[in-house]
Amino acid sequence: MSAEHEVIDLDERDHRLADSEGAVPGRRVSGRTMTVRLVAAFVIGAVLGGVGVSELRVSRDERARNASVALVALPHDSVSGGSGTEALGVIQLDGQLAVVNAGPAPITVGAAVGQRPGIQVRDTGQSRLLRPGGTGWIEVEVRVECSSSIAFESEPLSIRFSVETADGQVREVSHPIAVKGSAWEREAEMPCAYLSHSGRRGG
Structure with a gap:
């Protein structure tokens, strides 16, 4: 090596x-x-x-x-009309629904419809924008059958509202209103009494 x-x-x-x-x-x-x-x-x-x-x-x-939608509705004291059709025993009132927006966001209240035997409530086609906590008045037509014994019974009348929420969605919301003892009942008493008297007199 x-x-x-x-x-x-x-x-x-x-x-x-x-x-x-x-x-x-x-x-x-x-x-x-x-x-x-x-x-x-x-x-x-x-x-x-x-x-x-x-x-x-x-x-x-x-x-x-x-x-979200939360509202409260009740018949307003402002009532007018009282026109009736004697042959049918039906009167029509021009009333209002006071609607309160109890939710956290603005809503637009459109259609308002309620019906049961003896009474029918329908809006006149106007919508209302309600801010949170705000109150609006919806114009409605109230048709009452004078011969009905349950038109103004103690059970609340359910009103179905068409509501557009702040996100653009349209929803249906129902709320019961008390018609017993309301201005609608008081306003209907006299015209119904007149139609009833006319009917008996005519017979």
């Missing part, structure tokens, strides 16, 4: 050891930097995720609020 291969260069070995030892601190710094970056990325992701969830919740709550 040649003697050249048995000679070990100590300077070359020292340089290799120095390079190897010098690389360790560099790797440690890189590892620490990577850890910091991972933690920062996690924190930023958590913050952005929280913001996204919060915005989604706010958007969902707003949609639910805009779609």
Whole structure:
């Protein structure tokens, strides 16, 4: 074997050891930097995720609020008319429904219809925009059969409303109104009494 291969260069070995030892601190710094970056990325992701969830919740709550409907209705004291058809024993009153928007968003109240034996209520085709907490008056025609004994019974009359919500959706909402003892009943008494008297006299 040649003697050249048995000679070990100590300077070359020292340089290799120095390079190897010098690389360790560099790797440690890189590892620490990577850890910091991972933690920062996690924190930023958590913050952005929280913001996204919060915005989604706010958007969902707003949609639910805009779609919700809560209203209260009752016969208004303003009544006129009292015209009747003697042959049919029916009178027609021009009345109003007071409608209160008890919901959290604006609504537009359109059609209002209610019916049972002896009485029929129908709107005149006008709509009302109601702000939250606001009250509007819906013009209605009230037809009463004077011969009916249950037109103004104690049971409430259910009125079906067509309502457009703030998100543009149209929904039907029903609300009972008390007609017993209302201005509608009081206004119908005299014309019905007249028709009844005329009918008996004619017979």
